Amino acid sequence: MRVYVDSDILIWHLRGEKRAARLLRRLAREPHAELWTGAMQRAEVVFFMPPDEEAATLSLLARFRTHSVTQAIVDRAGVLYRRWHPSHGVDVNDALLAATVESSGGKIVTQNLRHYPTPGITVQKGW
Numbered sequence: 001m002r003v004y005v006d007s008d009i010l011i012w013h014l015r016g017e018k019r020a021a022r023l024l025r026r027l028a029r030e031p032h033a034e035l036w037t038g039a040m041q042r043a044e045v046v047f048f049m050p051p052d053e054e055a056a057t058l059s060l061l062a063r064f065r066t067h068s069v070t071q072a073i074v075d076r077a078g079v080l081y082r083r084w085h086p087s088h089g090v091d092v093n094d095a096l097l098a099a100t101v102e103s104s105g106g107k108i109v110t111q112n113l114r115h116y117p118t119p120g121i122t123v124q125k126g127w
Contacts, residue, residue, distance in 0.1 A: 002106025003033050004097060005064065007041040009109060009126050014045070014057060019127040027109065028063070037064045038100050040093040073099045080118055088117045 005027070013020035027033055042061060049057040073096060081095035090098075094115040101108055107122035116123040 001030075001032055001034065002036045002101075002104060003027050003030070004036045004038060004067070004101055004106055004108045005041075006097065006108060006110035006112065007037070007044040007093070008111045010037065010041070010045050010060065012111070012126075014049075014053065014060060023109070023126045024063075034106075035064045036067055036106065037061070038067055038093070038097040039069045040096045042066045044093060067100050067104060069096060069100070070103075073103055076102060084117050088114050090115050090117070 005024070009020055009023065013024060024035075028035060042064075045057060045061065077092070077095040077099035080098050081090060081092060084090040084095070094112070097108060098116055098118045098121055101121050102118070107124055108116055109124050109126050110116065111126050113123055113125055
């Protein structure tokens with residue numbers, strides 16, 4: 001099963017949060033689990049990494065497959081954004097990840113459960 005790790009978990013790990021490290025180790029050991037992240041979640045991490053953390057950041061991201069953003073995902077994410085942004089604060093990146101998971105299957109692991117209210121998507125709190 002695909003396990004999409006949201007950028008907040010990745011950033012917490014890079015900042016030394018032990019719970020994030022334990023979570024990622026546990027997810028990697030789950031039978032049949034494939035670690036993924038969305039293209040925009042990867043972008044959030046890469047665009048804002050400090051230059052002196054580049055090696056550690058890229059090493060962490062190498063453990064994940066990154067799902068691309070397609071036209072169909074963008075179109076569906078637009079629907080999700082317009083539906084859920086006013087009531088739940090869903091941002092563009094959240095909507096893109098939700099649409100990615102809808103199209104590819106799997107679950108999202110995040111600390112921001114509120115950002116993923118879409119019915120039919122499995123969302124798990126990291127810790």
